[in-house]
Amino acid sequence: MPELPEVETIARTLAPAVAGRSLTGITVLNPGTWQSGIHPSLVCPVPRPFASTGRRGKLLLIFFADQGDVFGLAFHLKMTGRIFPRSADVQPGKHTRLIMELDDGSRIFFDDARKFGYARALSHDEIAAWPFWNSLGPEPLEISREAFADRLHGAGPVKGRLLDQKNIAGIGNIYADESLFRAGIAPYARFVGKERLGILHDELVKVLNQAIRECGSSIRDYRTANGDAGTFQNSFAVYGRGGEPCPKCGRPLTKARVASRTTVFCEHCQR
DNA sequence: TCCTCCCTGTTC
């Protein structure tokens, strides 16, 4: 379940693996994983030096140094996607869906047990034809408190609005539940006022930054590009803790379905 | 705005 902090961590830990290297080819093992109008062989007809890695919402980005029609790659890891740089002697696993071949013989595997994840080439035409990219809301760590409150203000349950990537990019079930608990806002609350949404932004920024410092949350599948687990799962106040005592008041945490997602919250501390 | 579906490994 890589959300913003996990994808940010993967981008940072992947950077050394691509630094100074070039992409020489892309091998697609699962056809559905390559969701791009550009054939993978056309991404690097000649070796393409890498420039950097990055992130937009939950998308992992890899950019090329030279200017070409295709200037980078985007990966959505969805729930079970993983990125593994590996030396030339390591063979792909049964869940390897796509392989990036590098000029030193090493490879970067994109594994995804559930096949929900995908990769795309980034070109101006590809982006123009990609509604998801074009509808992504601002980054929560870059938007102001006031702008955040404006975007989240509305009729639907606040958790649904927080999860909607059109409003704010990069928030998934974990950081939605954790930030709502810290802000004392019930996930099903509607018409939450601007002041309380400002508090939600404060808490969201804090929880995201702490999770980034801790290299993300590893529940089961997520690992950094180095293969390490994150540690923020040890700091969860509510996520995955239905029935356990609330960290603030000690009453049992409620597990319910909100915005079509499993949601854990405290009925006493969150209003 | 809300629900279902896509997938498959893991848990009950």
Add this chain to the structure above:
DNA sequence: GAACAGGGAGGA
């Protein structure tokens, strides 16, 4: 052997 996990597309 069924329920569950869930991001986002697509339909109601």
